[in-house]
Amino acid sequence: MKRSPLILTLLLLGAAVGTESGSAVESEPVAEAAARWVAAVHRQEPALVELMSRDARAYYPRLREHALRADARSLQSLPFEEQLQVLFLRHLAPPDALASMDEKELILFAREQGLFGMNLRSHDTLEEIRVEGDRAQGRLAKFGRLDRLEPGLHYLVREEGAWKVELRGEQEKATLDFAAFVKRSGLDEAEAAFFLLEMRLMRKVTSRDLDPPGASPRAARRLEPVARDTTLPPLRVIALREAVGAALPPAATLEDQAESLRYVLEPGDTLPGHPRVRVREISAESVLLAVPEGEVRLGLGGKDAYLGQRLRAGPTRRGLADLAAQGDGKPGPMAQWRNVGLRERPLLLQQGWLTPVVAEHGGLEGLRVRRLAAGSFWDQIGLQEGDLLVAANGRALDSLDAWKEFVRVAERETEVVVALHRNTRKLRFRTRTISPTRPGSPPS
Known part of the structure; x- marks a missing residue:
């Protein structure tokens, strides 16, 4: 033989x-x-x-x-x-x-x-x-x-x-993989597990999700108000997006610094939790908000603005139930209400399912967007489920090396231009952001 x-x-x-x-x-x-x-x-x-x-x-x-x-x-x-x-x-x-x-x-x-x-x-x-x-x-x-x-x-x-x-x-x-993720992400073990759970299910996880099937239903908790309707919360603009060569509305990502919440909004949208705060206009440099007292214009931020660390701290020893209880009264997943996973590489990769599409010649046609988390970086730059992402910052996504470079761009750059196919349309979006890291800090 x-x-x-x-x-x-x-x-x-x-x-x-x-x-x-x-x-x-x-x-x-x-x-x-x-x-x-x-x-x-x-x-x-x-x-x-x-x-x-x-x-x-x-x-x-x-x-x-x-x-x-x-x-x-x-x-x-x-x-x-x-x-x-x-x-x-x-x-x-x-x-x-x-x-x-x-x-x-x-x-x-x-x-x-x-x-x-x-x-x-x-x-x-x-x-x-x-x-x-x-x-x-x-x-x-x-x-x-x-x-x-x-x-x-x-x-x-x-x-x-x-x-x-x-x-x-x-x-x-x-x-070993979980321990490595905890180390790379900077989260504690409970946060890391809760983040992975929500990103795998691609939805908010509540205390009810930790109960076994058929358990007596819990009384629904009232969502905590983000702020009084008549009071503008402390906001900053962290990203501005425009469509290049297409009649699509611009978008801005606003961060509520009091509540660590992020929203991707277009002109005419109201700020969640604040029905009397409305986005009136988005330009290449700023956002104009209509508020009860009149108008407020917010710029993208100066040269020293950067995303920084999570705004909220918590107890060092806790479990999934503790985190679920903290989030029960807040909208959105933990990635929003604890400002987790905005642009850090290991967390970034969990917030969108971008699958390589193999071309007939053996290379890649691009990356298919399967699922993505609301408010994530992928959401901010204009991606939607079903899109075929074909280029980023002028480089075709035709190889695994190009995909790795795109992840680096997503992690570090303040301007990102993506080209994609959406159904029968070919679209390009340009997004400008504040710095993901403190200016002058070494690459991670």
Whole structure:
């Protein structure tokens, strides 16, 4: 039988990839089982369930029990990354449908929703394999390249003579990824988890969302008024947008500095929470507001204006229920009412689903806007769901390198020009913003 290049490599490496005694023969079936798992997960094939260990197959049924029955207090006993998995299950499927899924259907649903296996590609291989009795572990090499080994481990166990995959590696990776997100974002763990939850569901999360299905409804809380109608709140203009060569209205992003709220408004719109404050005019440099006392003109800001840090501080130790309760009386998601995630890279990428569209020649046609958060930077520069974004600041978005450069532009620049296709129309928007960071600060 002709051996694959992977198996020949394992045989040649011998002790480097074998058991403690150096047997590459024992590593070969482990590598083959891992390869079948990677391919099945990447393709979302039903066969992936049969490749899982008994403990791995029991993982999502256990989380489903929490999704259907656990209240906010019970959820707090779980690590934040598991709380997210539970809440994703709770809100990504109707309760009756979730309860009726058998084990296989539930696992395939979790994979379809990206709750595990999102980083696996069909050509990934398991390297640095160690076998100890009925247990084995190794590190995934992306696309089979030894110079691209993942930092975490993947685990397998031998059951009834066959190697099966454990989910422990996926769980450890989720923990590492969450810790990295917390560090990069500057949020505490509860804020980071709450932000990820709202951006995954792409809506405001309330205290009611942390109750199990069928729980007694809570009394609705009255939204806190942002300010008295007759009093202009402390506002600043953080972005001004105009359509280039198209008869579309301009837009301005106003930030209520007292409440950490941001709104993208057009001429004629009223300021949410202030029905007697209306946008009368938007120019290239300023916004003219009609107020009970007359008119107020607000400029984009001087050379020293910058977005700065979040305006509101909070307790250092809290859970998702605490954040949900804080937001129950406020409009919009936490990204608005705590001024979170305006232009910081790790948060920016969570606030819009921009999916590469592959062209026939193999490059990219652009980025398809699947979903985006209201008030986010993507909203401010004029994107809408369904748009095909084809260029930014004069550079075609025809490669992954161009996409990375666009993220840098979104994170750092004060002028952004985007070209996009919306249905049959070709549109361009120019947006000027105040500086995302303190002037003179080094790139992040």
